[in-house]
Amino acid sequence: MDEPVTTHLPVPDKFGDKAFGDKAGDRYARTAVRPRRRLRWLGGLVLLLVAGFLLWRLLAPAPTPPAGSATSPAREHAGAAAPQPVGIATAATGDIRMVLNALGTVTPLTTVTVRTQIAGQLQEVGFTEGQIVHKGDFLAQIDPRPYQALLEQYEAQLARDTALMRQAQADLVRYQTLLKQDSIARQQAEDQVFLVQQYEAAMRSDQAQIDQQKVNLIYCRITSPVTGRVGLRLVDPGNFVQPSDASGLVVVTQLQPISVIFPLPEDDLPLVLPRFHAGDKMPVTAFDRANLHQLATGVVSTIDNQIDTTTGTWKLRALFENKDEMLFPNQFVNARVLVDTLHGVVTVPTAAVQRGAPGTYVYLVNANDTVSVRTIKTGTVDGDKVQVTAGLAAGDRVVVDGTDRLRDGAKVSIQSGATQAGATQAGGGATPHRHHPQATTEPGTSARQ
Secondary structure, three states, X not given: OOOOOOXXXXXXXXXXXXXXXXXXXXXXXXXXXXXXXXXXXXHHHHHHHHHHHHHHHHHOOOOOOOOOOOOOHHHHHHHHHOOEEEEEEEOEEEEEEEEEEEEEXXXXXXXXXXXXXOOEEEEEEOOOOOOEEOOOOEEEEEOOHHHHHHHHHHHHHHHHHHHHHHHHHHHHHHHHHHHHOOOOOHHHHHHXXXXXXXXXXXXXXXXXXXXXXXXXXXXXXXXXXXXXXXXXXXXXXOOEEOOOOOOOOEEEEOOOOEEEEEEEEHHHHHHHHHHHHOOOOOEEEEEOOOOOOEEEEEEEEEEOOOOEOOOOEEEEEEEEOOOOOOOOOOOEEEEEEEEEEEEEEEEEEHHHOEEEOOEEXXXXXXXXXXXXXXXXXXXXXXXXXXXXXXXXXXXXXXXXXXXHHOOOOOEEEEOHHHHHHHHHHOOOOOOOOOOOHHHOOOOOOOOOO
């Protein structure tokens, strides 16, 4: 313990310093030390109380919630036992279509770049950009005057050579008569025969030149080689054009009919080839790039003669009438080929099929309104429906909505509206097929499973 601090204060000594001075000073010093010691004890006590309170707050257990609160064990048990609301559908027997999906390109059957076949000045353009023209319609006119002048020149040359040939023939007749009379030399008569042949060859050359100029005059008037739509004009009137021009005058594209070329995986060969070799017309439906709107319907017209080894695919060409011109050259479309239709198969909505640790499975609704995991095998997918080849029978009820909250043996409550919807989707293929963009496969892939 610390030594007390003694303070000596002057004490009046009315009886004399010698008799009482020392004792009175000691009593006054002890009285001054006592309040300081009390303050130290009180401060230490307060610190102990504060430390004890903090230690109690740290080590005290968490308060137990009341029995009626949402986090009580009784409430949790009651929530786990409550049935889960689900939507169901009934497996049914019906038809399902075997459809192959692919990304294709609209390809015209004929695309012609109209070029001049002679050199000359472009005098006139006889079409409007974007116009539909028919085969033989007038498109452009090249200046024909130089070729007309050459035609007349070669015709005059032919007339001269014809006259020379007739004169040589007449001389030949006379020489042959004189030769019989032994009046001229045989060499002169024989030379006249060769002269006649030379004039005949000159006449044939003149006629060939005349025919060539007539063809050039035909080429001066340019007509459409096919029926189709003309594009943008590439050369304006007044320009000098010649056959070596790369761009040409205009491009004419045939739009009716038109084709779509699309690839399929080589694994689909056994499905398509038997139908194609049998002469069956496999329908093809073209959808837009987003797979939302149907553009046209056609049939498979031909297949390629080899497989592309770099992609493992082979190409098909589908033919479309395209009367409304919804298909445009070089347009990307989604082609759906109907290979076959399966009759009398068990189908369920695609929303009922789950995939996980057990494999491919569904939640089967039992008679006591509980669910059990049932593994199945699936086949062809047709829009909202999928073929079930094993694991289910017609009439079985499966969950289509609320599967994320289920487990094997869970209690469920069936929602009537969802039941009707699911039963309609699986109802024997009576509802028309609807296309879903999220179910679309990549280019060159099949929609089968």
